[in-house]
Amino acid sequence: MKIITIKLTDDEYKELEERARKEGYILVGDFIRALILSPSSYSHNVQVDNSQQILPRIEKKIQDMINPFTSQIEDLKQKIAILTERIEALEEKLGENKETSKDISKKSKKGFETKPSNIKAETQHKKTAIDILREQGAIYESELKLNNPDAFFDRLQSQGAVVIATDAERIAIDSNFFDEFKKKITSIPTADEMEAQKYLSKQEYKLFQRLRQSSIIYFDAESKSWKFVS
Numbered sequence: 001m002k003i004i005t006i007k008l009t010d011d012e013y014k015e016l017e018e019r020a021r022k023e024g025y026i027l028v029g030d031f032i033r034a035l036i037l038s039p040s041s042y043s044h045n046v047q048v049d050n051s052q053q054i055l056p057r058i059e060k061k062i063q064d065m066i067n068p069f070t071s072q073i074e075d076l077k078q079k080i081a082i083l084t085e086r087i088e089a090l091e092e093k094l095g096e097n098k099e100t101s102k103d104i105s106k107k108s109k110k111g112f113e114t115k116p117s118n119i120k121a122e123t124q125h126k127k128t129a130i131d132i133l134r135e136q137g138a139i140y141e142s143e144l145k146l147n148n149p150d151a152f153f154d155r156l157q158s159q160g161a162v163v164i165a166t167d168a169e170r171i172a173i174d175s176n177f178f179d180e181f182k183k184k185i186t187s188i189p190t191a192d193e194m195e196a197q198k199y200l201s202k203q204e205y206k207l208f209q210r211l212r213q214s215s216i217i218y219f220d221a222e223s224k225s226w227k228f229v230s
Helices: 008-021 028-037 039-124 130-137 149-158 175-186 193-199 200-214
Strands: 139-140 162-165 169-174 217-220 227-228
Touching: 008 028, 130 139, 130 149, 139 217, 149 162, 149 169, 149 217, 162 193, 169 175, 175 227, 193 200, 200 217
Parallel strands: none
Antiparallel strands: 139 169, 162 169, 217 227
């Protein structure tokens, strides 16, 4: 048998006697033995030891679980800050666009106010076929795509244009242009077309070629000038 010796003060021993008496033990030694060998006491100690080992593990696991969320929260904070900056920039742009829209609206209103007069002016200055003929000097049927060419040339002729019908086409000529053209060709002293070109403008030479190819004009060797066929 083994003997365990415990040194106690008088007060400590009295306290043990009191506790032993309350627990129903006559001898203090029996009470101490019961305390030492009690399963509940052992279990309590084991639980304390286990708790001391488990708690740090639990704390570590909790920390490991929290860490990812912490980083996500930081990311969210950064994203929120970026979004806030973008929203503020958009608000500034919207404010600028509103001002620009007001300016455009004012300008558009002014434009609409002046537009009717512009339309009226354009209508007044819209060119007719006779106006174009006066500018070009001559209009050639072969260069036009007309639904009713007869009506077109009849209208020009009724408005004072000279209309010459060749085998290939009709040619409408401005009367003033035609008078000047006749004067010029009578003063050309050569039958050479390249030389004749020197006496004529571009439009006149074009008409000269068309009329010569259609035998409407010819070079008279006696008078040494170009003439219209009678």
